Amino acid sequence: MHSYLQDADLENWHDFEVESRKEILNLLRGIGEKNQLIRMLVRGEADVCVTSILEVDADNNAVILDCSVNPEQNARILAAPAISYETTLDKIRILFRSERAESCVYEGSPAFKIALPASLIRLQRREFYRMNTPVGNPVRVLIPFPAEFGGGANSFPLADISCGGIAILDNKLLLGEAIGREYADCRIELPEIGQITTGLQVRNCTDLTLLNNKTNRRLGCQFTDIPRSALNAVQRYITKLERERNARIAGLA
Structure with missing residues (x-):
């Protein structure tokens, strides 16, 4: 999970992996409700798209994401074998990954659908982690x-x-x-x-x-x-x- 972290000062951060499905659902819903922007890293820092969570579909183990206004970028995202995601929630960085994104329609507009991540990483500066x-x-x-x-x-x-x-x-x-x-x-x-x-x-x-x-x-x-x-x-x-x-x-x- 850590391979896509670029921080040189990683030891100054406190992190732990969340594997509880209930907690993952709650965190992703919180990110969506607060309209937190999410960075999608298609090929590391070379190709970054900013998105947001439109819906967390627990019944189908899926997360619906907004797609880019750039059709070429959307095509690169759909072709990517794996995508990394980074966002924040209440001063905590949230990192997760997905395999291929699929195109879908959400409330009449094009969107991406990814599988609900099986785990994610919460990353917080050590001095703030209580x-x-x-x-x-x-x-x-x-x-x-x-x-x-x-x-x-x-x-x-x-x-x-x-x-x-x-x-x-x-x-x-x-x-x-x-x-x-x-x-x-x-x-x-x-x-x-x-x-x-x-x-x-x-x-x-x-x-x-x-x-x-x-x-x-x-x-x-x-x-x-x-x-x-x-x-x-x-x-x-x-x-x-x-x-x-x-x-x-x-x-x-």
């Missing part, structure tokens, strides 16, 4: 308080984690809401991976009102001075969460 952490048995971060806050250390549950940082829940409002405040030597116990130590800087703050009218504060924190070994541990933990999530989706499909 995984929700478990709610029932939350991952916790131990934050040492400076002397002006009374010293000691307090433990907070995580809401999500990425390679760039974490979101924590401060339901006792102990941390204040100062954007830019830094905390050193914070310890996070990653289940089945181990403990990491990193600095944290508060980057954003959101107050949430729960159903019982209690307030919970969500703080988005960026890792600072994080060792490479700790970052590798975070990536392994994200991969672990992702596998568990994909297994749940496959079980529901």
Whole structure:
């Protein structure tokens, strides 16, 4: 699947293959509903056509695409043995492939029909890729308080984690809401991976009102001075969460 990726900085991207039919249908329908443009790569970057999804036909395992205004380009697309597709949805690049496209008519106009892809790749810059952490048995971060806050250390549950940082829940409002405040030597116990130590800087703050009218504060924190070994541990933990999530989706499909 990766042979048509041209990015020199591919290690800066986080990707995983989606093989759940249900999730593929949902992603393609989302692309169609948002009228996201799709680049069709007939022979790599040498021949690119911009199209969009007109319909996702689950019953016939087909995707209907708009065709080009250029008849010669349409002929090249119909003659191509394989076509690569690239688009975006909510800052995530979506990549997939099809074998030969067929011509068809959709709502009275010419269109292309391809088979529903058996898999696709979601590709997202690592620092933006966030995984929700478990709610029932939350991952916790131990934050040492400076002397002006009374010293000691307090433990907070995580809401999500990425390679760039974490979101924590401060339901006792102990941390204040100062954007830019830094905390050193914070310890996070990653289940089945181990403990990491990193600095944290508060980057954003959101107050949430729960159903019982209690307030919970969500703080988005960026890792600072994080060792490479700790970052590798975070990536392994994200991969672990992702596998568990994909297994749940496959079980529901």
